[in-house]
Amino acid sequence: MTSFLIQNLDFIYVLYGVAFLAMGVLASALVKTRATDPAWRWLQAFGLIHGMNEWLEALTFSWAQVPLVVAVRTALLLVSFLVLLEFGRRGVPPHFILRRWIYIPALIAAATCLLPDNAMLIRYGLGLPAS
Numbered sequence: 001m002t003s004f005l006i007q008n009l010d011f012i013y014v015l016y017g018v019a020f021l022a023m024g025v026l027a028s029a030l031v032k033t034r035a036t037d038p039a040w041r042w043l044q045a046f047g048l049i050h051g052m053n054e055w056l057e058a059l060t061f062s063w064a065q066v067p068l069v070v071a072v073r074t075a076l077l078l079v080s081f082l083v084l085l086e087f088g089r090r091g092v093p094p095h096f097i098l099r100r101w102i103y104i105p106a107l108i109a110a111a112t113c114l115l116p117d118n119a120m121l122i123r124y125g126l127g128l129p130a131s
Helices: 002-007 010-033 037-063 065-089 100-113 117-130
Strands: none
Touching: 010 037, 037 065, 065 117
């Protein structure tokens, strides 16, 4: 079973990307129904950007590790988690204030994440707190 999943990992990433794109489309329905709450636009952007990232991840199984594709994929991953962080920041109750200073450690982590093969640092250093 494990070898079957590893051999078809590109299809799993395509389905994973479709799930995030569907989340972005469903969040757009929330944007239309709740026009006074702008936080849902950030969730919509996260779903669309992260879905594209997962599709690029699926393409890396077909293509070799092209440095441009790896750089674009890492940048999309970083932007998607920054958008998710903004969604969380805007969605907190008014009495719990998260000012924009929260982005200083996030951008420091982002600067170190742009080094080669540091996608895990983005996922756990920025994606986990954002989620």
